[in-house]
Amino acid sequence: MNLRVKSILIFFCFLVLSFGANAKSGDQIRYLPVQDSGRIKPFDTFAKETLEIIYGKKSYKPDQNAKPIEAHWVVLTWMLAPESWVNRPLFEVTYFEVLEKLDLEKGKKYYTGEELFKTEKFGNLMQELANKKESKEKLTPYFQALQRLENQFYVFREIASGRLLAVLPRPDATQWFSVSELPIEIQPYFLEISKNVATFLGATAEGKNIEEAGQSLDQAVIKFQDAARRFNPEKYEAARKTKTEVIYNKIHPFRWAYVFYLLAVLTLLYIWIRKMSGGMGLAWTFVSIGFLIHTLGFGFRVYLAERPPVSNMYETVIWASWGAILFSMILEKVYKFRILLLGGSLVGLVSLIVADVAPAVLDPSIQPLEAVLRSNYWLIVHVMTITISYAAFMLAFGLGDLGMVYYVMGREKHDDTIQKLTTGVYRSIQIGVAFLAPGIILGGIWADYSWGRFWGWDPKETWALIVLLGYIIVLHARLVGWLKNFGMLASGIITFSLVIMAWYGVNFVLGAGLHSYGFGAGGVEYVSIFVLLHMMFVIYAYLSQKSQKTNS
Numbered sequence: 001m002n003l004r005v006k007s008i009l010i011f012f013c014f015l016v017l018s019f020g021a022n023a024k025s026g027d028q029i030r031y032l033p034v035q036d037s038g039r040i041k042p043f044d045t046f047a048k049e050t051l052e053i054i055y056g057k058k059s060y061k062p063d064q065n066a067k068p069i070e071a072h073w074v075v076l077t078w079m080l081a082p083e084s085w086v087n088r089p090l091f092e093v094t095y096f097e098v099l100e101k102l103d104l105e106k107g108k109k110y111y112t113g114e115e116l117f118k119t120e121k122f123g124n125l126m127q128e129l130a131n132k133k134e135s136k137e138k139l140t141p142y143f144q145a146l147q148r149l150e151n152q153f154y155v156f157r158e159i160a161s162g163r164l165l166a167v168l169p170r171p172d173a174t175q176w177f178s179v180s181e182l183p184i185e186i187q188p189y190f191l192e193i194s195k196n197v198a199t200f201l202g203a204t205a206e207g208k209n210i211e212e213a214g215q216s217l218d219q220a221v222i223k224f225q226d227a228a229r230r231f232n233p234e235k236y237e238a239a240r241k242t243k244t245e246v247i248y249n250k251i252h253p254f255r256w257a258y259v260f261y262l263l264a265v266l267t268l269l270y271i272w273i274r275k276m277s278g279g280m281g282l283a284w285t286f287v288s289i290g291f292l293i294h295t296l297g298f299g300f301r302v303y304l305a306e307r308p309p310v311s312n313m314y315e316t317v318i319w320a321s322w323g324a325i326l327f328s329m330i331l332e333k334v335y336k337f338r339i340l341l342l343g344g345s346l347v348g349l350v351s352l353i354v355a356d357v358a359p360a361v362l363d364p365s366i367q368p369l370e371a372v373l374r375s376n377y378w379l380i381v382h383v384m385t386i387t388i389s390y391a392a393f394m395l396a397f398g399l400g401d402l403g404m405v406y407y408v409m410g411r412e413k414h415d416d417t418i419q420k421l422t423t424g425v426y427r428s429i430q431i432g433v434a435f436l437a438p439g440i441i442l443g444g445i446w447a448d449y450s451w452g453r454f455w456g457w458d459p460k461e462t463w464a465l466i467v468l469l470g471y472i473i474v475l476h477a478r479l480v481g482w483l484k485n486f487g488m489l490a491s492g493i494i495t496f497s498l499v500i501m502a503w504y505g506v507n508f509v510l511g512a513g514l515h516s517y518g519f520g521a522g523g524v525e526y527v528s529i530f531v532l533l534h535m536m537f538v539i540y541a542y543l544s545q546k547s548q549k550t551n552s
Contacts (some may be wrong), residue, residue: 012215014112016423023213024214025210025214025218026200026210026213026214026215026217026218026220027074027214028217028218029043029072029193029217029218029248029462030043030044030246031196031221031242031243032045032046032224032225033167033168033225033228033236033239034046034165034166034167034243035164035166035167035169035175036049036144037147037300037365037366037367038243038368040238040239040241040366041242041245041366041368042242042243042245042246042249043072043096043245043266044072045243045249045250045366046073046165047070047072047076048071048072048249048404049157049365050075050159050164051071051073051074051075052088052359052526053088053151053152053155053386054091054092054152054155054156055092055110055551056109056360058071058089059074060074062088065090072203073197075159076197076538077197077201078159079157079159079160079162079165079179080194080197080198082156082159082160084111085113085156086112086114086359086430087112087113087114087300087496088112088154089108089110089111089112089114090110090113091110091112091113091118091149091152091156092109092110092114092152093109093110093111093145094109094145094150095141095142095145097142097145098125098142098145098146098149100117101121101124101125102116102119102121102122102125102522103121104116105213106150106227106255109267111155111373114194114501115480116149116153116354117153117172119322119538122153124147124395126146126150126514128146128149128462129146129147130254133457134253135212136147137443141524148473153338159330160182160343162178162179162180163178163179163180164178165178165179165512166178166179167179167182167190167228167231167237168182168183168186168228168231169235169238170232170235170329171231171232171235171245176421179464180421183231183505185227186224186227186228186231187372189220189223189224189227189228190224190535192220192223192224193220193221193224194205194214195220196216196217196220197217197355198329199213199216199217200216200217202343204417206280210484223529237263241303241304244300245304246299246302248297248304253289253293253294253296253297253300253493254293254294254297254318254352254356255291255352255356256293256354257290257291257293257294257348257352258290258348258349258356260289260290260293261286261287261290261325261345261348261349261352262284263286263290264283264286264287264290264341264345265342265345265346265349267279267282267283267286267478268283268338268341268342269342271283271542272342273336273383274337274419279419280338283341283375284341285323285371286339287329287341287344289294289343290325290345290348291322291325291326294320294321294322294325294348294352297318298318298319298322304366305366305370307379308349308379308380308384310379310383310384311367311379312363312367312368313362313363313504313507314355314362314363314364316349316383316387316390317354317355317362318351318352318355319384319387319388319391320351320387320388320390320391320394321347321348321351321352321394322348322353322391322393323387323388323390323391323392323393324344324347324348324391324392324394324398325344325345325347325348325393325429326391327391327392327395328341328343328344328345328347329344329345331342331344331424331427331428332344334419335423337400337420337423337424339402339420339421339424340399340420340424341419342402343395343398343399343401343402343421343424344373344395346398346402347394347395347397347398347418349364349434350472352392352510358523358535361508362452362540366463377491378442378446378449380412381442381444382439382443382446384441385435385438385439385442385500386436386439386440386464387503388435388464389431389432389433389434389435389436389439390432390499390503391432392428392429392431392432392435393429393432393467393471393495393496393499394496395431395433395501396428396492396496397491397496397499398494399424399425399492400421400425400430400490400491400492400493401493401494401534401537402421402487403418403421403422403425403485403486403489403492404427404489404537404538405540405541406418406421407486407541407545408541408544408545410548412548412549418485418489421487421489422485422489424487424489425489425491425492426475426478426488428492429471429474429475429491429492429495430475432471433468433471433472433475436464436468436471437468439475440461440464440465440468443461443464444461445511447461459506460502460506460507463498463501463502463505463506464502465500466501466502467495467499468504470498471495474488474491474495477491478488485543486542490541490542493534493535493537493538494535494538497531497534497535500527500531504523505527505528508523508524
C-alpha cells in the first residue's frame with residue numbers, strides 16, 4: 001500500500017472517530033424529529049435554517065468577544081422566553097433603502113425587534129410589498145429585501161407562539177401537530193423538555209451541574225420521542241434519518257473538501273514556483289482526500305433526500321465543481337502536465353467557497369422536489385448530464401484564466417505552459433460538448449413526456465442551445481486554425497459567460513419560462529462584476545501580449 005493511500009485511509013479513520021463518537025450531554029435535543037418545508041428533519045437542521053433566515057448565520061454571537069451560541073439553543077429560547085429577545089440585535093437588515101424608510105441607523109448589520117416591527121413604518125412597508133405581489137411583477141432587489149424582512153417577522157412570531165415547530169405526526173393528516181397544538185396526553189412530555197432546557201441553560205451559565213442537567217434533558221427528549229412513536233408508530237418511522245442528518249451537519253463535508261483543495265493548490269503552486277521535479281504525490285493526496293470527502297457529501301445528500309442532489313442552484317454548483325475536479329484528474333493522468341490539476345483544484349476551491357459563504361443566494365437546505373422534477377430517472381439522465389457539461393466548461397474557464405496569467409507574465413518565457421493550458425481548454429470543451437448535446441436531447445424527450453412538446457423555445461432550452469452552439473463554434477474555429485493559443489484560452493473564459501447566463505441568468509435574472517422550479521433571487525451584482533472583471537482581464541492580457549511583441 002503506497003503512502004498516498006495510507007494517508008487517505010488514516011484521514012478517514014480520524015473523520016469517523018471524530019464525528020461518530022457519542023453526542024455530548026444535552027445534545028439529544030438536536031435529534032428531535034421536526035416536520036418543516038415538506039419533509040422530516042432533525043431539530044438541529046430546523047434551528048440552523050431558521051436562525052439563518054433571521055440572523056444570516058447558523059450560530060448567534062451576542063457581541064464581538066462572546067462565544068457563539070448554537071442555533072438549537074437560540075431557537076428554543078425564542079419559544080420558551082421570546083420577551084428576552086425583544087431588545088437584542090437579532091434581525092439582519094442590510095439593504096440601504098429599507099433602513100432609510102424605517103429611519104434606522106446606518107452602518108449596523110443587526111437590529112432589535114423593537115426597532116423594526118413596532119413602528120407604523122414597518123406596516124407601511126408590508127403594505128407596499130403586498131401591493132407589489134398583487135401586480136405579479138418580478139420583485140426588484142428592494143422588494144426582495146422587504147420580503148426577507150416579512151419572512152423574518154413571520155418566522156420569529158410563529159416560533160415564539162409555538163405554531164411553527166411541528167413535532168408530532170397526526171393520525172389522520174400529513175401535517176404534524178405543532179407545539180401549540182399538542183394533544184393533552186402528549187403535552188406533559190414536551191413541558192418536561194422545556195423545564196429541562198431552562199435548567200440546562202441555567203447550569204451552563206453558572207458552570208455548575210452541567211453534565212447532570214444535560215443527562216436530564218436527554219432523558220426528557222427520549223421520553224417525548226417514545227411517546228410520539230407510540231402515538232403514531234408508522235408516520236414517526238419517517239424520522240429514522242435524523243441522526244444521519246445531524247452527523248452530516250456536524251461534518252460539513254463540503255467545507256472539509258475545499259480545505260483539502262486549498263492545500264492541493266498551495267502545494268502545486270509551491271512546486272511550480274520552485275520548479276521542483278517531485279512533490280506531485282503530496283498534491284495528489286490532498287486532491288484525492290478532498291475529492292473523496294466531496295463525494296461523501298453527495299452520498300449524504302442522496303441518502304437524506306432520496307434523489308440525485310441536483311435540484312437547485314446550490315446542489316448544481318457542488319455537483320459541477322465535483323465534475324471539474326474529476327475531469328482535471330483524468331486529464332492530468334493522461335497528459336501529466338501538472339498545471340491541469342492546479343486548474344481543477346482552483347475551480348473546485350472557489351466554487352465550494354462561494355457555495356458555503358452565500359446561503360442567501362445558494363440555499364444549502366435539502367428541499368422536497370417540485371412536482372415536475374419527481375423522477376429520479378430523468379434527474380439523472382437529463383439534469384446531471386447537463387450540469388456535468390457545465391463542470392467541463394468551468395474547468396476550461398479556470399484553465400483559461402491561468403493561461404491569461406502566463407500571457408501577462410510573458411508569452412515567450414512560458415510558451416510551453418501556455419501550450420499545455422491550451423490543450424487542457426480544448427479537451428475540456430470537447431468533454432463539455434460531448435455531455436451537453438445529449439443532455440439537451442434528453443431534456444427534449446423529458447419535456448415531451450411532461451409538457452407534451454419536445455421543444456418550445458423556453459428561455460432555459462434556448463440558452464442551453466446557445467451554449468452548445470457557442471462551444472461548437474469555438475471547437476471548429478480551433479480545428480480550422482482560426483483560433484491560436486491566445487484565442488483558445490480567451491474563448492474558454494468568454495464563452496463561459498454563456499454558461500453563466502443559461503445556468504444562473506435564466507433562473508435569477510430573467511425568472512421566466514416553464515423551468516420555474518429553479519428560479520431564485522440575489523447575487524446579480526456580484527455575478528455581473530465577476531463576468532465584467534474577467535472580460536477586462538482578457539483585454540488586458542491581449543494588450544499585454546501585443547505590447548510584448550512590439551517590444552521584442
